[in-house]
Amino acid sequence: MPTALIGTVILTLRGRGVGRNEVIRRVDWLRHQIILKGGQVAEFYGMTTGEIVDRSIVILKDVVGERKEKEVIEPTFYGVKRFELSFYRNQVIHLFIEEAIVSAALYTVVKRGGAKSTQRMRFDDLLEQVAFLSSLLKVDFIYKPGGVEANTERTVLWLEQNQVLVRDAEGYIGLSDLERACGRENYAVSLYSMNPQPVQHVNYPSTEPEFDPSTANWIDEGTFTRRAQALGKTLYFQGDLSYLEAVNKETLKNAFIRLEEQRIIMVRRAGLNRESHQWALHPAWAPERRNEQVVPAGKLWDMVERIGGFRREGKNRRDNATVSTRVLRLAELASHPDAYARSQTYPSQAARDPRASGAPKL
Known part of the structure; x- marks a missing residue:
């Protein structure tokens, strides 16, 4: 439904708010990605994306705020009740959970900054991080069959095909030059689409000794x-x-x-x-x-x-x-x-x- 698209866009973009034109652009992009992933999106019935956005903002008025003409030069939207807004985002997240986990695993080196050579990982190192993070979230999400290694390889390949990630001749995986040039916006959608949780799902052996x-x-x-x-x-x-x-x-x-x-x-x-x-x-x-x-x-x-x-x-x-x-x-x-x-x-x-x-x- 359109409100799920709006909620996802607002929650996965950085900054205090986002302009109307940017929301329209990112909704079009997200709608296309959902279709590519085999998901279903509500029919717009001839209405433009701008009209859909305007109608959805009215529906979401209790969870999405809007800065209007007297304050800004472009309508600007921001999350008022992010927790409630996350329920709309959660209608979409299951389609991108593998991409979100791979992005979060790579983020452990990307967030360090510095040269591109320091913001990349070998597949085996990436797989170790993905396996750990997947175990943390196994109660929250249902993963596709095939095992963590096969799913990770398939997900990395999909992100490569969409020019988000690139694998160099040495086997290192990192952000593509195109993704860096656009400010990591597509990578950020995957990265910030996961519902943040405190430490809760930890697969440590239940072998602690008894105590008094x-x-x-x-x-x-x-x-x-x-x-x-x-x-x-x-x-x-x-x-x-x-x-x-x-x-x-x-x-x-x-x-x-x-x-x-x-x-x-x-x-x-x-x-x-x-x-x-x-x-x-x-x-x-x-x-x-x-x-x-x-x-x-x-x-x-x-x-x-x-x-x-x-x-x-x-x-x-x-x-x-x-x-x-x-x-x-x-x-x-x-x-x-x-x-x-x-x-x-x-x-x-x-x-x-x-x-x-x-x-x-x-």
């Missing part, structure tokens, strides 16, 4: 969820988390269930009332501490850091050491019921010199 429950720090589920949301919202409003929908209550609940399956989080149930359930971090995953402060090291941090490699670059992409210490400070604060009051006096950790050996990364 009396030694764990238990917390009731309701308090745990509220504090997790407060931490996520703080990171979002401070610019370190890109999407507020990542801390949606339902999304967090699914994450907790998956982490329990992997024995990263332990649950103690008491009846049918979920609020009476208690949660604790398995001791094997407990973060390391030095001088009574959490440090970016250990099994849990390594897992989070690897997943963080796929994240969209934010305001602090060149300030990793500072981000690490600030996020850990906020995580420590979130464990206290009086976090807001405590933040006024809680000491900040000094950021380590990122040039020093062993400097933390995020």
